[in-house]
Amino acid sequence: MRHQDHAETNLLDPRLLRLFDALFATGSVTKAAEKLGQSQPTISIWLARLRKELDDPLFVRSADGMLPTPRAEALIGTARQALEMLRRLAELRTDFDPTTAKRRFAICMTDGSHVTLLPSILAHVRRVAPRVRIEATLIGADTPRMLQSGEADLALGYISDLDAGHFQQALFPQDWVCLANAKHARIRDRITVKEFRREAHVLIRSGTGHQLLAGALQEQRMVLDVALELPGFLGLPAIVGTTDLIATLPRHIGETLAHYYGLRVLNCPLAIAEFTVKQYWHARFHHDPASQWLRGVCAELFQQQEVRGLHRSSRSRKRRPRDLQSQGSAR
Missing domain, CATH: 3.40.190.10 (Periplasmic binding protein-like II)
Structure with a gap:
């Protein structure tokens, strides 16, 4: 574990690698600072860290600028390869093109x-x-x-x-609606609470909607005359469209079924919690x-x-x- 921790502490900060490359290319602290968009004091701090990490001066001042030491010349190729790999890693992204994707x-x-x-x-x-x-x-x-x-x-x-x-x-x-046969003998454009209690119902025992409906019935102490229970919506339009049963369900599914099968949509008179x-x-x-x-x-x-x-x-x-x-x- 100690060996692993020591190895991790020796990993170079990518900013130091970029500084190494910039100094080698420009031979100038001022130009390296401009290239990296940093202040000269910051570059000086980074250079001190880089020298400590690599245990070498790396660059020495001369009349011709900052000249690389032999160790810097030996390491520049590896440093630039590392920078290129980091660039590729940063650019690597699997875009999704729906026109050609197969999945x-x-x-x-x-x-x-x-x-x-x-x-x-x-x-x-x-x-x-x-x-x-x-x-x-x-x-x-x-x-x-x-x-x-x-x-x-x-x-x-x-x-x-x-x-x-x-x-x-x-x-x-989503709020709630009731579905009824378009030719229902007793229900026309609206349904009252009294009529809701009186009519026979078909219940859909599916999803969270059923739980909300059951909770509302229990809270309001209302017992419905349930003539039929279904595990899902398959068959519901045919049942409602050929009987006098009432179905209570979320508005989106209710209006969709009514549109396709010619059923009557009524605002639900029972207070049932809405959901999203x-x-x-x-x-x-x-x-x-x-x-x-x-x-x-x-x-x-x-x-x-x-x-x-x-x-x-x-x-x-x-x-x-x-x-x-x-x-x-x-x-």
Whole structure:
């Protein structure tokens, strides 16, 4: 361990390497200072450090300027090679070109998002990134681990409690609506609380939305006449469109299903907590160009001005993430 620590302390500061190169090229402390954008006192301090590190004067004053010692002449080639490697390392960046990229993105989402979000994402990707493949994965308790490991690139939806190390960006707010058959015998343009209690319902036991609805019913001590429970949104339009059952669900999915299947959209009379649909990703991939591109696509397609913002989860305040707007907009 001591040998390793000693070796690490002998690593040269890149600024000293740049000074070595500048002094060798110019033979002048003044010109080296100008080249490096530093003051002469700073250059003098750096030169003293460099001489100490390499245990040699390296440059001596003469009528012709600062002349290199034999050790400086022996080391300049290695120093310049090291500087070139550092430049290449700094410039090394794998850019993501959607027009030519061939890769798979895995996005965690609810089955409702398959109807509301996925078509727009897929249409955009097919248009601008024809060789990119999208895989929709179910959002759930394992989603944070999948984002951290890279098994999933992004999660779209609402996650109420997120582990530290994840970023989140708001996309759009959600309130609640009721769906009814367009020819419903008793329900027309609105539904009252009394009618809501009286009618038979179909419940969707899927996602955080179901938990919010169940919480609101419990808080308001309301027991619904539930005629049917479904594990997801598949089949819901056919059920509502051929029966007198009422479905209560978030507005985006409700309005989308109503548009495609000719159902009636009603403002929900029950007070249910609103929420915000967000996109989530792990800090490991925050600066990854491919991940940035995908997040930019989702922000461009779905983000609304009133919910713009970027947050990163905090281990000490999991339920109220610390605002990281200083990091800039998510990309």
